Amino acid sequence: MTQPGKQNNVKHKKGPKLAPYVWTAITFLSVGLLFIAPGVDWSLVAHRIAWPLSRLLIIMAFSLGLSALVEGMGWSEIVARLSRPLMHTGNFSDWSGTAFTTAFLSGVAANTILWNAYKEKKLNRREMLLAILLNLGLPSYTLHLPTTLAIIIPLVGTAGLIYISLTLMAALLRTVIVLILGRLILSSPKKMGEPGLEYQNKEEGEPGKERVRKLLTQYLTGRLSQIAMYTVPIYIMVVLLQQWEFFEWLQDKSASIITIEALPVEGISVVVFSIVAEFTAGAAAAGAMMGAGVLTVKETVLALLFGSVIATPVRALRHQLPIYLGIFQPKMGTIILMMGQTLRVISVVIVGIIYFLMY
DSSP states (O other): OOOTTOGGGOOOOOOOOOHHHHHHHHHHHHHHHHTTSTTOOHHHIIIIIIHHHHHHHHHHHHHHHHHHHHHHTTOHHHHHHTTHHHHHHTTOOHHHHHHHHHHTTOHHHHHHHHHHHHHTTSSOHHHHHHHHHHHTTHHHHHHHHHHHHHHHHHHHTHHHHHHHHHHHHHHHHHHHHHHHHHHHHSOOOOOTTOTTSOOOOOOTTOOHHHHHHHHHHHIIIIIHHHHHHHHHHHHHHHHHHHHTTHHHHHHHHHHHTOOOTTSOHHHHHHHHHHHHSOHHHHHHHHHHHHHTTSSOHHHHHHHHHHHHHHTHHHHIIIIIHHHHHHHHOHHHHHHHHHHHHHHHHHHHHHHHHHHHHHO
């Protein structure tokens, strides 16, 4: 019999984690399906799977290395100072500030920093989720702005400038919304290393290079292998869905139900182009119709905004799903992807309605 008072000391052994075995099986199954999918050859495997996956994993490895360097050398607080006044407005900690500043250079690196901080209990789940949403505001918009400008201005002209202004307003709106949520939900922030904040302090007398080496070994052998375990099969499955024309079917279904009284039939075709192809095709169609006098400037702007909203789920599945699920693991990655895309759609719809009513 167990002696009284000692029942709580009995430890139950945890069974082996099944996730690695499950995802290894899914990877082998996905590779096997490649051999029976239509139109798959070695050229497609090299250009659509091997090269994009290698590039993605290299970027993630670089992001983990950057995180190890910043943390190991004690630079986190220096980076966080750049955004600390804004972060404190929303009760975000310095770890969120570090990721926010990094997001202007790399969204993958910023998300990796947040996920590392969460796994190491430097951030709670609530702050991590809000910090990721915050990075989808101004940092994400600024990061992609040069590419958007290079496409939209030559093709659409004045309507393109208005579109850029409205999407900038939407990005600002997303930032403000998340800062307000942080102010309401999060507790008062603390700086790195303050008492009460779980923080990996420097070991006394340990050189910075040694700390970097330890963190680099930990991140590249543990985190990167975990990221690859999820990213590789998901990326292959997305390619399989493309080969089986799932996205074309989804696009056709989406396009067939589009109707909006604010746009003429020609404007709807711009939306369809945005869904079926990519943003460049939608902008080119809008520019051609506006140049021919078929669409007014206002109708062109609304068509571009509406096309951007309707195409959101298709683009998320095609381009962002493997990255989010690879960094954050399937369950968390799906939640974050849905939250981020929902916030983006809401912000664009709000500024679109305001523009429609005012002009």
